[in-house]
Amino acid sequence: MKKWTVFFPLSIALFSSGTSFANPSHPPIRVEVNDHTANFNAEPVNFQGTVYVPVRSIVNELGGQIVSWKNNVVTLMKDSVTISFRIGSTTVYKNQEPFALNAVPKLMNGTTFVPVRFFSEALGASVNYTDRRISIQTGKPAHTVSVSGNTIGNLNNGGWYASDQEWIYFGNYDDSGKLYKEKPDGSERQKISDDENVGDLNVVNQKLYYVSGSKLYKCDLDGSNRVLLKNFGMGPNLMAVAGDWIYYTEGTYMFKPLYRMKVDGTSKQLLEKYAVSSISIADGKIFYTIDGRKLFVMDTDGSHKKKLLEGNYIGWVDVKDRSLFLNYNQKLYSIGTDGTQLTKISDIDSRNINVQGEWLYYSNYSTYGKPLYRIHLNDHTNQKLSDDKTFYLHVLGSKIFFYNPNVSSIEELTV
Numbered sequence: 001m002k003k004w005t006v007f008f009p010l011s012i013a014l015f016s017s018g019t020s021f022a023n024p025s026h027p028p029i030r031v032e033v034n035d036h037t038a039n040f041n042a043e044p045v046n047f048q049g050t051v052y053v054p055v056r057s058i059v060n061e062l063g064g065q066i067v068s069w070k071n072n073v074v075t076l077m078k079d080s081v082t083i084s085f086r087i088g089s090t091t092v093y094k095n096q097e098p099f100a101l102n103a104v105p106k107l108m109n110g111t112t113f114v115p116v117r118f119f120s121e122a123l124g125a126s127v128n129y130t131d132r133r134i135s136i137q138t139g140k141p142a143h144t145v146s147v148s149g150n151t152i153g154n155l156n157n158g159g160w161y162a163s164d165q166e167w168i169y170f171g172n173y174d175d176s177g178k179l180y181k182e183k184p185d186g187s188e189r190q191k192i193s194d195d196e197n198v199g200d201l202n203v204v205n206q207k208l209y210y211v212s213g214s215k216l217y218k219c220d221l222d223g224s225n226r227v228l229l230k231n232f233g234m235g236p237n238l239m240a241v242a243g244d245w246i247y248y249t250e251g252t253y254m255f256k257p258l259y260r261m262k263v264d265g266t267s268k269q270l271l272e273k274y275a276v277s278s279i280s281i282a283d284g285k286i287f288y289t290i291d292g293r294k295l296f297v298m299d300t301d302g303s304h305k306k307k308l309l310e311g312n313y314i315g316w317v318d319v320k321d322r323s324l325f326l327n328y329n330q331k332l333y334s335i336g337t338d339g340t341q342l343t344k345i346s347d348i349d350s351r352n353i354n355v356q357g358e359w360l361y362y363s364n365y366s367t368y369g370k371p372l373y374r375i376h377l378n379d380h381t382n383q384k385l386s387d388d389k390t391f392y393l394h395v396l397g398s399k400i401f402f403y404n405p406n407v408s409s410i411e412e413l414t415v
Helices: 055-061 116-122 152-156
Strands: 030-033 045-047 050-054 065-070 073-078 081-086 091-094 097-100 106-108 111-115 126-130 133-137 161-163 168-172 178-182 190-193 198-204 207-212 215-220 227-231 239-242 245-249 256-262 269-282 285-290 294-299 306-310 314-320 323-328 331-336 343-346 350-356 359-364 372-376 382-386 391-396 399-404 409-414
Touching: 050 055, 050 116, 055 065, 055 073, 055 111, 055 116, 081 116, 091 116, 111 116, 116 126, 116 133, 152 198, 152 269, 152 314, 152 350, 152 391, 161 198, 161 391, 168 198, 178 207, 190 215, 198 239, 207 239, 239 269, 245 269, 269 294, 269 314, 285 314, 294 314, 314 350, 323 350, 331 350, 350 391, 359 391, 382 409
Parallel strands: 030 133
Antiparallel strands: 045 050, 050 111, 065 073, 073 081, 081 091, 091 097, 106 111, 126 133, 161 168, 168 178, 178 190, 198 207, 207 215, 215 227, 239 245, 245 256, 256 269, 269 285, 285 294, 294 306, 314 323, 323 331, 331 343, 350 359, 359 372, 372 382, 391 399, 399 409
C-alpha cells in the first residue's frame, strides 16, 4: 500500500497545535479555488493541525461529482479519476489503488469533512498556503456545467432541457410540458412526472430540480421520491442549482429579490433585495442584472457585490472562462468577469444567447424573422443554422432545441 501523508508544517501560521475544530482568536480559514472564494456549505475547520473542508463542496468546486454514497462509503469522480473512501477510515482508494492517510475523513455536525490537501491533489489540483489562506489551482477554470445543474444558456432560455450525459430531461411540449426523459439519440423516451409546464430543470447529484407552475420540486432521476420544496405563489421565477444551494427569485412583481436556500429547502437567505431580472452562476460568482439595465457580480453567499456595467438594456448574460457574453444596448458584446475590457463583437441584436464550446448560439432580432445563428467566439465567423423563428434556445452538445412560434412546435437540429 502506498503512503500518501497529509502533513502541514507547524511553522505555518495557518495551523495550530490544539485539538479543537477552530481557534476563536484566529480569523476564519479562507479557501480559494482558481482565485475565487470557494462556496462551502460549512466553514473549513482546523483539527489537530489538519485543515478539513466539506467533501461535497470541495468536489463541486474542483469540477468533480459524487456518484455514490452508501453505508458511509463515498465515491467521487473527476474525468478519469475515481476516489472512494469510508468515513472514519484511514484508507482511501484512487482508481482502485489504496493510499493511507494520517488524517481521516470525519463526520462533524452532520457534514462530512475531508483533508483539503489530499483530496485536492488527488483530483489534480495544486495547493498552497499563506497566512490562513489556502489557494487551490486546478490548472484550468472550472466550467459551470460541472458545478451547476444546467448550463447558464439553457436556464436563461427557460430551462426546458437538461442533461446528465446519459439522459436528456425535458418538459414535453406535446404533452402539456410534462416531465420526460430520453437517451441522447432520442430512444427510450418515457414520462417520469405528470407535473405540467416544467421548466428551470437542473440535474445535481442524482436529483432533478424543476419548477412546475409556481411550485419548486425535487425528485430522483426516475421521477420517484418527489418532494415539494417551495410554493412561490406567483410566477414566473428564476431558479438555478449550484452545489448544495438553490438560487431563486421570489416576490410579487415581474422582477424580484434574489434568495438562496439549501437543496433540502432550509436555510433561506436574502442575497439581493432589488429587482433581479437575470442570474448567471459560475466559478463561485453570481452575475446578475437589475431591471435589465445594470449588471452586478457577487460571491454566491451574497458578499463582495460590485457593479460591472450599466446601460439602456442588458440581457442574456452567459459565461465562459473569464468572459461574459451579453446583449448590451441591443448589440452583442463581451466583457471580462472583473468588469474590464468591454468589447463589441457584433452590431446584431443577439438574443436567446447560449454559449456551447467555442460557439455562441443566438436569435437574430435585427431581422423580422428572428432566425437562428451561431458565431465563433474566436474569429467571429457567423453561420445561419435555421430560417425558423427561434425562441427558448437550448443547446445540449451537438443537439439544438428551440421553440418556433410560427408553427407552435419544438424544432430540433443537430450540428
